[in-house]
Amino acid sequence: MSRSRIRVVLAGAGHAHLRVLGRAGTLRAAGVEPILVAPPAFHYSGLATAVLSGALPPERAVLDVAALAARFGVPHIAGKVAAVDRQARRLCLSDGQELAYDAVSFNIGSVTDPGGDLPGEGETWRVKPLSGLAGLRARLDDHIADGVSPSIVVAGGGPTGFEVAAALAGRMERAGLSPGMVILRRSTPDWAPGRALERLSAALQSRGILQTSGEATSRRPGEVLLSDGRALPCDLLVLATGLQAPAIFGGLGLPLFADGRLEVGPTLQSPGDPTVFAVGDCAVITGSPRPPAGVFGVRAAPTLAHNLAALGTGARLATYTPQARWLSILDLGDGTGLALRGRLWSLGRGALILKRRLDLGFIDGLRATSGEMLED
Template sequence: MQQPQPPQGLQALRDIVLVGGGHTHVGVLKRFAMRPEPGVRLTLICRDTHTPYSGMLPGYVAGHYGYDDVHIDLRRLAEYAGARFYRDEAIGIDHEARQVLCQSRPPVPYDWMSINIGSTPRVGKVSGADAHAVPVKPIHRFNDRWQTLLQRVEEHPGRTRVAVVGGGAGGVELLLAMQYRLGHELAARGRDPEELSFALFTRGEQILPTHNARVRAHFLATLTRRRVEVHTGTEITAVEAGRLKANDSTWHSADEIVWVTNAGGADWLKDTRLDLDDDGFIKVGDTLQTLSDPRVFAAGDIAHQVNHPREKAGVFAVRQGRPLADNLRAAMTGRPLSPYRPQRHWLALISTGDRHAVASRGKWYLAGDWLWRWKDWIDRRFMARFNDLAPMAEDTMKAPATSRVVLDDEESAQAISAIAMRCGGCGAKVGATTLSRALSTLEPVAREEVLVGLHSPDDAAVVRVPSGKDMVHTVDFFRAFIDDPYVFGKVAANHALGDIFAMGAEAQTATAVATVPQGLEAKVEDTVFQMMSGAVEVLNAADCALVGGHTGEGSELALGFAVNGLIDSGSMGERTEDDGHAGTALMTKGGLRPGQVLILTKPIGTGTLFAAHARLAARGRWIDAALASMCQSNREGAACLREHGATACTDITGFGLLGHLVEMTRPSGVDAELDLATLPLLEGAEETVAAGILSSLQPANVRLRRAIRDQEAWVEHPRYPLLFDPQTAGGLLAGVPAERAQACLEALHALGYERAAIIGRIQAPGEVLEPIHLKG
């Protein structure tokens, strides 16, 4: 029987979920970027936005490279590949439901998945090692400790003893890199490098056991020349603060202990039904499919290819990128999978920290400075493949007219229905069954005033207004600007709640309005579930009950809320800064007073950053920080501002900082002085603005420049454009009595608004028309 042909036009017929950002998966992303598969959606789940290239890590430790030189920006690469990037950590697999279980987000469905999470040093097998030793993986933890060690050695003279446990190439190379960097840092400060001492411990009878004798001899001579104590045949059996115990019961002192041995699979894999070897690595066949579940693939260090066992080396992970991508593509399109056989011998280029390297391949050996230069050229060329992401050529971007994804009869009928000509009105609603399934597991917070809501659905919600309260109403709606519906749901809810908190009110109820792209029922259901899970999490934290909503189909994902809030009756009356109503009084835009200071609770820059992200011009960590800021609620910040006498407040959103400040100065009848030097900015915002990358809303906001006194004098200031940058889920801008401002700022910092800052002062109206004066 001929398979049904999927119709053209649907983006997500099948989901490939990539767990981990290892060397193999970056290769998969690049291959799908170069040749997209219509109907196939990729999702990358990874704890770290920037993944290190293992071949350059010793050079980074030695100081030859900067952080960005040796890390692949996964968020940028995923955007380039048209893949979704979920910054989280996998903790399990539900094979029956085909879902990846995550640390801090809802489960992620997959049709096929692949695991490329590397290996994990098992410090837990040695008493005290988990508490007192630093495993080289995960790299972000090692890097944090390494930076701390660098600072300590640089700032505090005295003897420092470093011990490295692990005599393979990784341990030896890392030790020599650390010694080189620390020694040079001391020498640069006029101190004696002999303050440092290094020791290498390995339970094997020789170092670098998988390499030939001449390679081992070269490194042994290097270690001896550089006065490194080498303890072979020495297994570490216990670790305590400042010392380690060998298998002969001898204790060795060490101020810093780095662990580069006893690697195994992640602990969470034990609770899956995947077939693992004795070290916890996933057994895979020649096609890189796991032996226990053909829908799950594995590659890189975490995989054990049973028919072709090899040493754990980055070269194999890199070379598995192409066969894994090809087999995932084949699995989606119903074609036979191809076997992959790794080479028996490979070239290893091992550095000695001082821009010198040794080449090792089987019995072959070479050494020299020129080899380090060659290695540097190879490594930089490799990194350029994933970090130098030029726009794709137009003909490359064009996808084939028809998807090759294999669907069953029911799915094919759903797909045809999804792209068929839809009527307007109610015909555009998401199906009731799909919607009810998506929302069935959500648990909105319950409030006693809600008489009819999601717990007993009807045509409309019925909510009682408590005695002595007035209602506060607001509405916000916007399309998704990121490809993670869960995080988007959190941001959208925070954005909508911002107006309520800025008024000094408490949130009571919310009604949602969403549009979701057409697709297979399972895909639409998951999108709604992910998005509303994030939103309900934020609403519940604000004690705001979701009481209903409307979900329809549209070309883009979008979400908004009509939010109702409560404020004490009579709070609209005239208020002074010390009238005793700080906890309940309504804060309006017109309440600014001369002599107050302006406090901004969050940094600005989301508009330019996400415009840059869409153009692959923003670093992933900049977007991480922006999303973290957008997901931070304004609830506690608003309460803190009220407690410290704020009389006026607004949340900074689409009109930008200047637009919202003008909205406050006009009804208040005051002028304001803004200090550009004290503006808190999101990391990367100045860089993207300097590159001329601005939000599409920026030109409309710039029209308000006429509110700035002598604005021509400030046009060239690097922070000037950020006054007009539209914000999403931005911070609060409030007028606070000057004598209470410092205490307010300290309280905000303690609440987690670490970038809150005093950015200006309120002045009596002057004779000139323009209300805003800049300094900086």
């Protein structure tokens, strides 16, 4: 590559970068050469709980990143960005390779907030990265094969904790077992209208998913211990204790949000370094923080693609403001869903039908573009 061209490294194949790949031709025409550094598989969160519950086979939720990059002629390095040397404009990759950049764009998602490691013995699973859920599924299947319903504690009272608990219950129900599960939450949930949460809680309770307030402090075989002295039966502890940015941003020397996400302005650039862009869960737009959701990366993609191309053409940069209301739908693992948009909500089969249509549309659309074939 001629160094008169601008090299933009796309770090991570998150929702936005998957869309930016489709604009690679426009970038190249602008004198910008994109390179993707990302693990070879993209695990799609919209279908993660459908796979966990057994409603869909695992391959439905995984996209071949290499095939998509190849389809648009974008060089793909399979791996992760491990560190950034901003002074030298060089990335250090997980295999030790170094990669020079003129600009770098991060779309690397989020990781589970460990909330402090729990001392003691016992199995603990984190909901992120999503690739790790395969291990949780396998462990649950071991218990199911023995014909026993394990005691599960899902720590985390946010939407992810509820959705994951419902999915795990769904997997046991499909096997003819009655779930024994507790959602352990720090406070009373307020992430949905009160009536929606009441209906959701009642539906989950009728399936054996209970809730209690408290803080896990340690493990011992078969139990999790709480700060108030109680012990909950627990064969599998699942942490859905919130999401935070991957640790890599800690060493960047750029403004970060309180939870470690990279702060960016409306042009999606760091205020401390215009050669660093970030989108999706790993970023916070100054003045417009949003909870983690794939939709924000998808919606930011056209602005990101425009601004990366503008590095080559000198065109005026575009701005992105995340929408104030968005649709999110929880898959409850039993053929129903909870749809939320602002104060509006709907619980039932219709919500899940809509979710499947949107999520399968997203991933199958990308798959069709890359020419990836799934066996029946």
